[in-house]
Amino acid sequence: MKMIITIDTEEDNWGDFSARTPSLENLRYIPELQELFDEFKVLPTYLLSYPVATDEKCIAMLREIHHTGRCEIGTHCHPWNTPPFQETSNPKDSMLCNLPSDLQFKKLSYLHEAIKNNYNMEPISFRAGRWGFSNEVASCLEQLHYKVDTSVQPTVDWGKQYGPDYSIAPTYPYYFKPENIFHKTWNGPLLEVPATIGFLRGGYRLPNALFNLLKRYPFNRLHLIGLLEKLQVLKKVLLSPEHTDAPSMISFASVLIKRNVPVINLWFHSTSLKPGLTPFVKTEVDRKEFIKRIKAFLIFTKERDIESITLNDALKVPLPPWTMRGTLR
Numbered sequence: 001m002k003m004i005i006t007i008d009t010e011e012d013n014w015g016d017f018s019a020r021t022p023s024l025e026n027l028r029y030i031p032e033l034q035e036l037f038d039e040f041k042v043l044p045t046y047l048l049s050y051p052v053a054t055d056e057k058c059i060a061m062l063r064e065i066h067h068t069g070r071c072e073i074g075t076h077c078h079p080w081n082t083p084p085f086q087e088t089s090n091p092k093d094s095m096l097c098n099l100p101s102d103l104q105f106k107k108l109s110y111l112h113e114a115i116k117n118n119y120n121m122e123p124i125s126f127r128a129g130r131w132g133f134s135n136e137v138a139s140c141l142e143q144l145h146y147k148v149d150t151s152v153q154p155t156v157d158w159g160k161q162y163g164p165d166y167s168i169a170p171t172y173p174y175y176f177k178p179e180n181i182f183h184k185t186w187n188g189p190l191l192e193v194p195a196t197i198g199f200l201r202g203g204y205r206l207p208n209a210l211f212n213l214l215k216r217y218p219f220n221r222l223h224l225i226g227l228l229e230k231l232q233v234l235k236k237v238l239l240s241p242e243h244t245d246a247p248s249m250i251s252f253a254s255v256l257i258k259r260n261v262p263v264i265n266l267w268f269h270s271t272s273l274k275p276g277l278t279p280f281v282k283t284e285v286d287r288k289e290f291i292k293r294i295k296a297f298l299i300f301t302k303e304r305d306i307e308s309i310t311l312n313d314a315l316k317v318p319l320p321p322w323t324m325r326g327t328l329r
Contacts, residue, residue, distance in 0.1 A: 002262065002263045002307050002309045003307065005043075005308070006045045006047060006193075006266070006267045007044055008047055009052050009062075009270045010051070010076060011051040012025050017090065017093075017094045018080065026270050027057070030062070033291075034070065037298075043072065043309060045072040045125060048075060049077070050083070059118045066121065073121060073123055074125030077096055079132075091162060097133060097163065109144065130161070132151075132158075141190060147190065147191060148312055149190055149193070150193045152166055154197045155171075155236060169182055171197065172323045173193045173194070173317075184323075185324075193314050195265055196239035196252075196256070197236065198236070199235060239265065241290055241293035241294050242269065250297060253306075
């Protein structure tokens with residue numbers, strides 16, 4: 001099994017869809033994080049928003065890490081601060097997938113060129129801001145010659161936030177064509193590497209179906225989901241130090257090793273490196289615990305000989321045939 005770490009490397013202004021000139025204080029913590037990665041020979045993938053891609057200090061810092069072969073640089077589009085600004089500033093239009101397709105392409109092109117020119121490389125990996133992915137966004141990526149996407153968040157429904165519904169999305173890497181981002185096909189031009197989310201017991205298909213069923217019906221009033229989670233019948237785990245403690249991430253990864261999953265994708269936001277910017281890390285105590293979670297998981301991966309690769313390295317990983325059959329496992 002291989003491990004990918006994807007980091008939404010972005011501005012400080014969490015949830016502010018009107019901030020065109022945001023602050024970038026959280027990026028001061030990247031060298032400390034990279035030092036930890038270097039200690040464990042981990043190759044992170046930093047997915048850059050437009051403010052990060054165009055800030056001189058960020059460029060100098062991240063370009064040095066990239067040019068010394070210690071990370072990958074990819075793209076992370078926040079529509080509200082990526083030119084051109086032709087949309088209304090509101091929560092719905094903060095999802096790239098809700099913009100007209102021609103404006104999606106313009107924004108992605110603008111960000112792509114900024115990274116290409118400022119970092120002297122051509123990004124081929126992408127994650128949509130706020131997980132706002134769609135067939136139209138995928139089509140834009142293909143036109144810009146991207147090869148890997150990591151915008152799919154299995155089991156999660158962003159409908160109440162005007163975003164996509166990933167409730168029944170595939171949970172393991174798969175190739176796809178832009179006309180259907182959830183349909184697996186070996187000859188697809190894009191590789192999807194979803195954020196790793198799943199259940200500790202019962203595989204994925206049955207627990208996820210039960211989880212979605214209980215969400216739709218009044219059973220939830222009885223807190224049945226919460227009860228089943230406590231009993232670990234529906235123990236859902238997000239492979240992210242923002243949401244999950246180290247023992248749970250390690251237990252989940254151990255389950256995935258037994259299932260012969262080829263790639264896991266641990267993910268978080270750079271804004272969680274600075275206290276007070278996200279709901280996940282509010283204090284300095286939280287920040288230290290956050291870093292401890294990451295380190296504990298890296299110790300586990302080292303002990304289990306799980307190799308760290310970048311997002312675009314996933315293109316070289318052979319996918320077992322079962323990952324490309326059906327929808328879920």
